[in-house]
Amino acid sequence: MPEHPAVGIDFGTTNSSVARTRADGTVDLLRFANGSGSSRSIVFFEQQQQGGARRSVDTFAGQAAIDAYLRRQGAGLDATGRLIQSLKSYLPVASLTGTEIFGRRYTLEDLIARILKPLREAAEQQFGHLITRATVGRPVRFVGAETAEDDALAVTRLTAAFHAAGFHHIRLELEPVAAAHVYESTLTQDETILIGDFGGGTSDFSLVRVGPSARSLPPSERVLGNAGVGLAGDAFDARLIRHLVSPALGSDSLSRSLGNKLLPAVPAWIFRNLERWHYLSFLRTRAVDEILRAAHTRALRQGEDADKLAALRTLIDEDLGYQLHQAVARTKVALSHAEAAEFRFSEGGLDLRAAVTRAEFEAWIAPELESIEAAVDGLLASAAIPAPAVDRVFLTGGSSFVPAVRRIFNRRFTPRRVVTGDAFTSVARGLALSP
Numbered sequence: 001m002p003e004h005p006a007v008g009i010d011f012g013t014t015n016s017s018v019a020r021t022r023a024d025g026t027v028d029l030l031r032f033a034n035g036s037g038s039s040r041s042i043v044f045f046e047q048q049q050q051g052g053a054r055r056s057v058d059t060f061a062g063q064a065a066i067d068a069y070l071r072r073q074g075a076g077l078d079a080t081g082r083l084i085q086s087l088k089s090y091l092p093v094a095s096l097t098g099t100e101i102f103g104r105r106y107t108l109e110d111l112i113a114r115i116l117k118p119l120r121e122a123a124e125q126q127f128g129h130l131i132t133r134a135t136v137g138r139p140v141r142f143v144g145a146e147t148a149e150d151d152a153l154a155v156t157r158l159t160a161a162f163h164a165a166g167f168h169h170i171r172l173e174l175e176p177v178a179a180a181h182v183y184e185s186t187l188t189q190d191e192t193i194l195i196g197d198f199g200g201g202t203s204d205f206s207l208v209r210v211g212p213s214a215r216s217l218p219p220s221e222r223v224l225g226n227a228g229v230g231l232a233g234d235a236f237d238a239r240l241i242r243h244l245v246s247p248a249l250g251s252d253s254l255s256r257s258l259g260n261k262l263l264p265a266v267p268a269w270i271f272r273n274l275e276r277w278h279y280l281s282f283l284r285t286r287a288v289d290e291i292l293r294a295a296h297t298r299a300l301r302q303g304e305d306a307d308k309l310a311a312l313r314t315l316i317d318e319d320l321g322y323q324l325h326q327a328v329a330r331t332k333v334a335l336s337h338a339e340a341a342e343f344r345f346s347e348g349g350l351d352l353r354a355a356v357t358r359a360e361f362e363a364w365i366a367p368e369l370e371s372i373e374a375a376v377d378g379l380l381a382s383a384a385i386p387a388p389a390v391d392r393v394f395l396t397g398g399s400s401f402v403p404a405v406r407r408i409f410n411r412r413f414t415p416r417r418v419v420t421g422d423a424f425t426s427v428a429r430g431l432a433l434s435p
């Protein structure tokens with residue numbers, strides 16, 4: 001097969017997409033089995049029992065990972081699988097080099113490559129040519145990256161993961177800048193635009209000159225400034241869990257100590273681990289089991305909230321973190337479209353329900369919204385571009401559907417100037433178009 005130009009790859013915290021530019025200049029996306037143009041950034045390790053001590057380990061990525069995980073859990077075999085996601089969030093974390101799975105050590109780069117390689121192979125199949133070159137998106141600020149060293153580490157690891165997945169030539173491009181390429185291709189005159197990309201892990205902003213003549217400027221003159229905060233949809237989910245779900249699992253429950261003092265029935269750190277679903281499996285330890293068993297027994301004796309603590313134990317015992325997270329995300333998505341929604345979780349014999357209004361949700365995510373606003377204002381100030389000088393605001397990424405996020409921009413720039421692109425694939429399309 002002949003080698004072709006680079007494909008664009010958006011390896012996201014939650015979702016990944018691949019796009020290519022055809023010879024006629026149009027862009028098409030890699031389509032997945034369900035017809036969607038993006039696939040979950042998730043990997044599942046499954047240990048096969050092959051009689052005696054011989055056990056092989058299979059890995060699955062994307063939708064196949066979710067399917068294998070749910071199949072295994074449905075069959076009560078969850079202890080022999082490991083589902084891993086949000087890997088992008090660990091890229092700048094020097095202390096996290098990898099993890100041990102079924103007795104074998106995997107580096108972070110290895111794990112990410114297991115998501116990227118199937119993407120490359122599927123794209124080769126569908127596009128009908130070899131793929132060894134990619135233009136790869138990177139956030140303005142990686143989640144948790146505080147220093148230039150953190151950023152350099154994230155870039156080195158991301159590049160190594162792509163190499164391990166069979167890509168030989170990698171070029172990095174800022175995700176929000178990529179997202180602007182598609183919009184730019186529709187322009188007949190130059191504009192100054194602000195791009196906001198709100199994903200699962202990061203919220204990124206760029207001020208860019210776009211248009212027919214701006215296109216020929218060097219990048220340093222085109223990009224007027226960047227800003228980013230390491231929080232987005234995952235952080236919103238965590239707030240919903242804290243305020244809506246955890247109370248139904250006993251986070252507000254108290255129990256009476258021997259000295260007749262009222263204390264939390266379950267230590268707060270257990271609920272903190274619940275807020276990021278992929279930490280939930282860290283709670284499946286004997287120590288936690290003992291804490292919860294004792295708390296449950298006390299609650300039964302004192303006649304308080306025993307059902308909540310029982311639900312918490314089931315959730316952890318049955319490792320229902322993935323399903324819990326899905327239910328929370330469904331509630332969040334519903335709140336993007338309606339003023340009120342119901343959180344509903346029925347799995348493993350549990351049936352949790354809680355009503356929530358958009359106003360409550362917005363109050364819970366107020367600290368995140370403030371950080372986002374501060375980043376936008378800081379960017380405008382540091383680039384010395386007042387809000388009225390911004391011709392257009394382009395919002396993308398799944399979390400740009402959150403009305404409170406959109407309001408930040410509508411207020412500053414008026415709704416007329418705020419436009420939305422294809423929230424899930426504009427970065428990949430733009431990477432494919434990237435010169």
Ligand SMILES: Nc1ncnc2c1ncn2[C@@H]1O[C@H](COP(=O)(O)OP(=O)(O)OP(=O)(O)O)[C@@H](O)[C@H]1O
Pocket residue numbers: 011012013014015016088198199200201202203232233234329332333336396397398399400401402423424
């Ligand atoms: N309608 C919606 N309302 C609110 N949030 C949504 C909606 N649809 C998707 N999301 C959220 O958007 C996030 C995923 O968005 P996206 O696919 O753009 O992220 P990503 O590219 O994987 O992440 P990142 O860019 O941070 O690496 C998830 O947190 C998801 O719950």
Ligand SMILES: [Mg+2]
Pocket residue numbers: 010012013175197198199200397427
């Ligand atoms: Mg993204």
